[in-house]
Amino acid sequence: MAQYDFKKITVVPTGNDLIDIVLSRTQRQTPTVIHKGNAISRVRQFYMRKVKFTETNFTDKLSKTIEDFPRVEDIHPFYGDLLHVLYNKDHYKLALGQLNTARNLIKRIREDYVKLLKYGDSLYRCKSLKRAALGRMCTVTKRIGPSLAYLEHVRQHMARLPSINTGAPTILICGCPNVGKSSFLNKITRADVEVQPYAFTTKSLFVGHTDYKYLRYQVIDTPGLLDRPLEDRNIIEMCSVTALVNLHAAILFFLDLSGSCGYSISQQAALFHSIKMMFRNNPVLIVCNKTDLQTLEGLSGEDLKLVMEMKSAALDVLLTMSTITDEGVMAVKNAACQRLLDQRSERKMKSKKMPTVLNRFHVAMPKPRDQKERPVCIPQAVLEARAEEAAHEERKTEKDIENENGGAGVYSASLRKHYILADDDWKLDILPEFLDGHNVYDFIDPDILQRVEELEREESAVEEDGGDFEIEDEDFTAEAEKDLQEIRKRKKLLIQKHRIKKSTAESRPTVPRKFDKDRKFTTERMGRQLSSLGIDPSRAIERARSRSVSRKGRKRERSVGGDGEDEMEIDGGLDNKKKLRLRSRSIEGFKDSAQKMKAVTMARNATKKRNKDARRGEADRVIPTLRPKHLFSGKRSIGKTDRR
Amino acid sequence: MRLEFCWFCSSKIYPGHGIQFVRNDAKIFRFCRSKCHKNFKMKRNPRKVKWTKAYRRLHGKDMTKERKRNRPERYDRNVMENTLKAIKKIDKIRHDRAADHIAQRWKPKAAKERREARKELEQSISLIKAPLAIQSQEPAITVPKIKVKAPKQQTVEDQLMEE
Numbered sequence: 001m002a003q004y005d006f007k008k009i010t011v012v013p014t015g016n017d018l019i020d021i022v023l024s025r026t027q028r029q030t031p032t033v034i035h036k037g038n039a040i041s042r043v044r045q046f047y048m049r050k051v052k053f054t055e056t057n058f059t060d061k062l063s064k065t066i067e068d069f070p071r072v073e074d075i076h077p078f079y080g081d082l083l084h085v086l087y088n089k090d091h092y093k094l095a096l097g098q099l100n101t102a103r104n105l106i107k108r109i110r111e112d113y114v115k116l117l118k119y120g121d122s123l124y125r126c127k128s129l130k131r132a133a134l135g136r137m138c139t140v141t142k143r144i145g146p147s148l149a150y151l152e153h154v155r156q157h158m159a160r161l162p163s164i165n166t167g168a169p170t171i172l173i174c175g176c177p178n179v180g181k182s183s184f185l186n187k188i189t190r191a192d193v194e195v196q197p198y199a200f201t202t203k204s205l206f207v208g209h210t211d212y213k214y215l216r217y218q219v220i221d222t223p224g225l226l227d228r229p230l231e232d233r234n235i236i237e238m239c240s241v242t243a244l245v246n247l248h249a250a251i252l253f254f255l256d257l258s259g260s261c262g263y264s265i266s267q268q269a270a271l272f273h274s275i276k277m278m279f280r281n282n283p284v285l286i287v288c289n290k291t292d293l294q295t296l297e298g299l300s301g302e303d304l305k306l307v308m309e310m311k312s313a314a315l316d317v318l319l320t321m322s323t324i325t326d327e328g329v330m331a332v333k334n335a336a337c338q339r340l341l342d343q344r345s346e347r348k349m350k351s352k353k354m355p356t357v358l359n360r361f362h363v364a365m366p367k368p369r370d371q372k373e374r375p376v377c378i379p380q381a382v383l384e385a386r387a388e389e390a391a392h393e394e395r396k397t398e399k400d401i402e403n404e405n406g407g408a409g410v411y412s413a414s415l416r417k418h419y420i421l422a423d424d425d426w427k428l429d430i431l432p433e434f435l436d437g438h439n440v441y442d443f444i445d446p447d448i449l450q451r452v453e454e455l456e457r458e459e460s461a462v463e464e465d466g467g468d469f470e471i472e473d474e475d476f477t478a479e480a481e482k483d484l485q486e487i488r489k490r491k492k493l494l495i496q497k498h499r500i501k502k503s504t505a506e507s508r509p510t511v512p513r514k515f516d517k518d519r520k521f522t523t524e525r526m527g528r529q530l531s532s533l534g535i536d537p538s539r540a541i542e543r544a545r546s547r548s549v550s551r552k553g554r555k556r557e558r559s560v561g562g563d564g565e566d567e568m569e570i571d572g573g574l575d576n577k578k579k580l581r582l583r584s585r586s587i588e589g590f591k592d593s594a595q596k597m598k599a600v601t602m603a604r605n606a607t608k609k610r611n612k613d614a615r616r617g618e619a620d621r622v623i624p625t626l627r628p629k630h631l632f633s634g635k636r637s638i639g640k641t642d643r644r
Numbered sequence: 645m646r647l648e649f650c651w652f653c654s655s656k657i658y659p660g661h662g663i664q665f666v667r668n669d670a671k672i673f674r675f676c677r678s679k680c681h682k683n684f685k686m687k688r689n690p691r692k693v694k695w696t697k698a699y700r701r702l703h704g705k706d707m708t709k710e711r712k713r714n715r716p717e718r719y720d721r722n723v724m725e726n727t728l729k730a731i732k733k734i735d736k737i738r739h740d741r742a743a744d745h746i747a748q749r750w751k752p753k754a755a756k757e758r759r760e761a762r763k764e765l766e767q768s769i770s771l772i773k774a775p776l777a778i779q780s781q782e783p784a785i786t787v788p789k790i791k792v793k794a795p796k797q798q799t800v801e802d803q804l805m806e807e
Contacts, residue, residue: 094780419719426721433645435731437656441725442719443734452730455737462744476761484765486772533774 004156009068013061014152015145022057024133026050036123037571047130048117054134055110062103065151067564068095076166078246084236085206086153095147095154104142108138130631162207162220169340170209170218171281171333172248174275175254176268177224178261178287182206184254185221188333193221199262202222205243212337220249227271246399250340251284252332253314255307255575265299269306273438276313283339287332292322371410506613506621515611652690654697707745790799 013021031052034046052241072080083089099586113133120126127216164170171183177199185191194201206221226233233241238604244251255268263271272286288296288307300308311318321328348354398413405411416427432440445451476484509519523541530537591595634644648657651673663681665673675681683693690698700706717723 003727007653079722114797337665421719423721424717429719429721429724431719431724432728435728436735438731439647439648440724440727440731443731445727446717446720446723446731449726452733455734459737459740473677476765481764483769483772485763487768490771491768533772535776536776 005163006070006155006161009155009158010064012148012152012155013064013119015142018058018061018148019141022061023134023138025057026054029053033423034123038123040121043122043123043126044117047120047126050130051110051113054137058106058137059103062099062106064150066099066103069096069151071157074559076246078164078166078242079092081242081246082161082239083158085242085632086157087234088344091150092154093516098144098147099151102140105140106137110131110139119587164205164207164220165218168218168248169215169337170220170249171219171336171342171467172222172243172247172249172251173254174244174251175220175260176263176271177226178254179224179254179256179268180261181224181254182221184252184287184289184329185219185325186322187323187326187329189219191219191221194316200236205241209230210333210335210337213341215337215341217337217340218249220247225271226249226276227267227274241278244275249282250289250336250343251279251282252336253284253310255288255294255310256284256290257299257303258290260293260610265303265306266539269310272310275347283317283336283343285317285319285332285336285339286310286314288318288320290324291320291327296320297593457546489503492498511611511614513544517612553576648674650676650680650691652684652696654690684730705746705749708725731761 030050031046035045039044069092070079070083072083072092075083080089083092110133111420113129117129118124119350120129140289173184175181178197178201182195182202183191185193185206186195189210191208193206193208200223201265202221202223204223208219208221210217210219220243222243225237225240228237230241253272255265256263257265259265286307295302305451307318317335317339319328319332321332323329401413402408402413419427421427434440456590512523523544526544527537527541530540587596590599635641649661650662652675655676657674662674662676663676663678665681665684666672673684675684684692688698691702693699697706703707707740756772777788
């Protein structure tokens with residue numbers, strides 16, 4: 001009486017897949033590391049665990065499969081027969097049996113090898129034993145490979161079987177191929193079965209559901225039957241036969257009056273009589289389909305007689321309909337459902353429980369007090385409101401205008417039309433935003449003209465006033481101007497010279513003035529400078545020349561020669577001692593003054609050239625090359641090069 | 645469309661230029677170019693950065709801006725016309741006044757320069773003319789006179805009255 005669900009069967013793995021699954025589980029879920037240095041008991045334990053684990057996994061998986069698949073004997077005979085028809089009961093049982101055997105074998109293997117492992121004396125021996133055990137288990141599994149494949153195939157097919165509730169009220173449709181069974185199913189239920197002009201379009205059972213008097217009915221569509229003995233029937237026909245035989249349902253036998261299915265009425269009648277046996281207690285209805293092509297009245301005498309025979313066998317229930325024109329379809333359905341319902345309620349009535357149920361409830365109808373009529377009452381206001389609603393005019397909204405003018409993308413609503421302005425012409429004015437780099441909005445002011453006038457007045461007032469009182473100076477005279485320019489020029493030159501001197505001070509040796517390399521310090525120069533200052537230079541030049549060393553001679557000479565009148569005179573008379581000292585000091589190291597003269601001359605000549613050249617040397621703190629190439633180019637072997 | 649002013653340098657930002665920065669307290673900072681933006685990010689105070697208008701106004705180098713009114717007015721075409729005409733005039737007046745301001749600033753410089761020139765002439769005359777020459781030529785060089793506007797002479801009567 002239950003709804004069978006064959007979809008819950010777990011997937012059956014193939015032989016190799018099963019081996020992979022179990023072995024990889026063993027590898028992952030058991031410890032993997034063992035050394036031969038470990039205690040032997042530990043080694044044994046390690047390998048025993050692996051063997052046991054593998055066996056457990058195999059057994060679990062096989063057991064699951066065996067239990068999931070239904071036993072043919074235990075299920076409803078309809079399904080039992082269906083399974084037999086589709087998959088061959090024997091083959092099915094054999095496959096499951098093989099799985100069972102394999103399971104037992106694996107168990108036996110595990111027992112044997114665990115016993116052996118208990119006495120393994122080395123790691124290598126234990127390991128070999130474990131390998132042997134696992135190998136044997138895998139071989140067993142490989143052998144049942146084909147059975148597993150078959151069972152998987154069966155499972156997939158079973159999952160797609162129509163779920164028929166064997167206890168629910170059912171309507172079964174049968175008849176010759178192409179009479180219109182599937183079209184009828186499509187009409188009364190929401191099933192969408194394929195309808196084609198060739199025979200055996202429907203190859204298996206299809207279920208639809210329909211409602212009648214608050215009860216849900218199953219409608220089963222079967223493949224067409226041919227008039228053959230049972231042994232000759234193929235699998236598809238056997239499906240429908242199974243359904244006929246095993247299910248308790250109202251049977252609708254379909255007749256094609258026109259013969260467009262390819263079978264004449266006599267053939268169909270023959271079929272009916274041959275399967276009559278299978279109907280047993282089920283209510284039967286003969287349904288004549290395709291009346292649009294051939295009505296019952298228009299039948300020939302013989303055919304009519306055959307039909308009447310069938311009708312009598314079916315307890316005088318004959319209906320006509322046409323699935324294309326929908327004529328009589330509902331009537332047929334209702335009739336079938338009603339027949340079933342009647343039968344069921346009859347049975348229930350007859351059962352022992354019925355009186356107890358009947359006793360439990362009682363329907364009470366109130367007696368009318370008087371004959372007054374009491375109709376529906378609606379208040380007047382409500383009626384008026386309803387009338388007003390109906391007559392209410394629709395206001396035209398902006399949305400409507402938008403839709404009229406082309407929709408959202410085409411029309412853009414004018415937001416300006418509701419502006420409140422002094423003059424309506426201004427509504428569509430374009431507002432300037434800026435002018436000459438100023439925001440117009442910042443200047444808007446109703447009194448702006450006034451303000452502008454004020455400003456202009458201010459400006460003109462200021463202009464009339466004129467400038468402030470200044471302290472007036474007399475400008476310089478032309479001469480004073482000229483002098484000022486001169487002064488400034490002179491100052492600039494001084495500064496420039498000083499700067500040059502300063503910058504070159506470090507890099508040039510300061511040659512004392514007396515060497516006068518460039519012949520700058522001459523009396524002519526002095527004379528020029530003095531005359532530019534406005535002084536007559538002649539006297540100064542004279543004096544300078546008279547006092548020059550070349551003219552006057554050297555101090556020492558004069559003293560040696562004893563002609564130093566000036567000094568001598570100033571000092572007064574010299575002592576003899578002084579004279580002696582002077583003399584000896586001055587010609588120290590030399591024979592006489594002539595020799596000294598010569599030596600002095602030679603020394604002077606030697607230094608003259610050097611001084612004249614006045615060249616830079618290392619001591620002069622000069623950088624000979626400011627940017628040596630080796631510092632400013634190339635990569636470094638160590639360090640960074642982002643600064644040079 | 646509005647012409648905004650740069651927060652940092654107070655120059656006008658035309659459409660399509662600059663960056664706007666919105667702070668978490670919803671204050672908007674507008675910058676005319678990345679120079680101002682970067683200065684802002686460095687947290688520099690525009691009142692201390694010499695080339696900004698804020699500095700110049702604060703230190704009296706430029707004329708201060710007048711406050712703008714923020715009252716919205718209903719649109720009136722005539723007012724708009726007048727405004728457009730007035731903008732030009734106002735602009736000119738503003739421009740002139742700003743120029744005036746700057747000219748005023750420069751005025752004392754001329755007097756100062758003259759004073760300094762005079763002093764220089766006195767002190768450094770020795771660079772071009774020797775003192776002997778000056779002494780001999782004295783009458784030729786004249787130091788220019790300074791004229792000061794004298795206050796009105798108090799008449800005797802006034803003086804008496806004061807006393």
